[in-house]
Amino acid sequence: MFLSRLLEPVKSAAQEAGAELWQLYQSGNFQQQQKADLSPVTSADIVANHIIINRLSELTPNIPIISEESYLVPLAQRQDWPRYWLIDPMDGTQEFVARSGDFAVSIALVERGWPALGVIYWPKENVMYYACRGNGAFKQQRNLINRIRVNEYQVGDTxxxxxxxxxxxxxxxxxxxxxxxxxxxxxxxxxxxxxxxxxxxxxxxxxxxxxxxxxxxxxxxxxxxxxxxxxxxxxxxxxxxxxxxxxxxxxxxxxxxxxxxxxxxxxxxxxxxxxx
Incomplete structure (x- = not known):
């Protein structure tokens, strides 16, 4: 019940951040920098990060947040957290910069060391993928929601x-x-x-x-x-x-x-x- 209550607000936060990313992507009104590991980061990543952190902090003020674009809390302080949010405000920054449109918002809730809730939002296609542990995985495009399953691959198939x-x-x-x-x-x-x-x-x-x-x-x-x-x-x-x-x-x-x-x-x- 706890996870199911969180799902819709998290989907809303991902969509809000994704909408802002899409607007910045279309306008080209963003700045690009390089991180210490030489991967790119843009001002759009930071905007989306603020949106998601604000929404999650309002939703669950007692659950800590780990984000790719935020200060990383030392392991000694976080290793015993029973649950935490794990977010990537824009997965695919290189694709954003390269203008392919293949970037997404990623939000997970990790409980007792294992992901329990996950939401992926793809702004270009207005597609949401999501799952809660034990309740199946789903794809939502506009108002159409379908349960998804992996391909029934057999050895010998392509x-x-x-x-x-x-x-x-x-x-x-x-x-x-x-x-x-x-x-x-x-x-x-x-x-x-x-x-x-x-x-x-x-x-x-x-x-x-x-x-x-x-x-x-x-x-x-x-x-x-x-x-x-x-x-x-x-x-x-x-x-x-x-x-x-x-x-x-x-x-x-x-x-x-x-x-x-x-x-x-x-x-x-x-x-x-x-x-x-």
Whole structure:
């Protein structure tokens, strides 16, 4: 009941932030800078961050917030938090700058170290993906709401792999046990590619390189409630709020949790990409 009461206000906050991002995107009225890790950040990220933090602080004043665009509380102070908000005010800043439109707002509630509620809003398409633990995953476009499930993939079918618009393809090809019968689907934004898996439009997404826990928090519960899973590159579970930085290892988003993914994708030593 607690999660279900939060869902609609969180969806509203994501849509409000997304609407502001879309207005700034269309007008081109934003400034761009570079972070210490060389990734881009814009004034639009900061505006969306303020909107979401204000709305969540009003909704749940006693629940702390971790955001990609805010000061990171030291691990010693946060490691025992029973629950916290984990947000990325704009996942896909590079796509925003590059004018592809493939960027999204990401909001998750993490409880006892595991994502329990997730909302992803895609302003360009006016699409909302969301899930609460134990209640299924859904896609909302305007007033139409549909429950989503991963693709019923069978070994031997064409494997549909979500890939980045801006990263080389060969490292992904190298991870496949068999390069035959593979189709690649390009899309920006880490969270939007993961949502392709959740709604059955792709079968897996192999992420190499730096990401933060805010890139997986919301989609983690959405993908799992849709019947898939997210694991690191050694097929182990991801963890949340257990490291000084909130950097993820390389990870894989996989549909149809029951199929033998290790027959399709090579295991490899986990690279800890400590994105701060």
């Amino acid at each position: 494997l549909k792999i979500a890939i980045s618009r801006r990263q080389p393809l060969q490292p992904i090809i190298n991870l496949l046990q068999n390069n035959n019968q593979v189709e690649y689907i390009a899309l920006g934004s880490c969270s939007l590619k993961s949502c392709l898996i959740a709604e059955g439009k792709a079968d897996c997404y192999l992420r190499l390189g730096p990401t933060g826990e805010w890139d997986t928090g919301a989609v983690h519960v959405i993908v799992e409630e849709a019947g898939g899973k997210i694991l690191d590159s050694e097929f182990n579970a991801l963890s949340y709020n257990q490291r000084d930085t909130l950097g993820n290892p390389d990870f894989m988003v996989m549909g149809q949790a029951s199929i033998p993914w290790q027959q399709l994708i090579k295991s490899r030593p986990t690279q800890r990409n400590l994105k701060t």
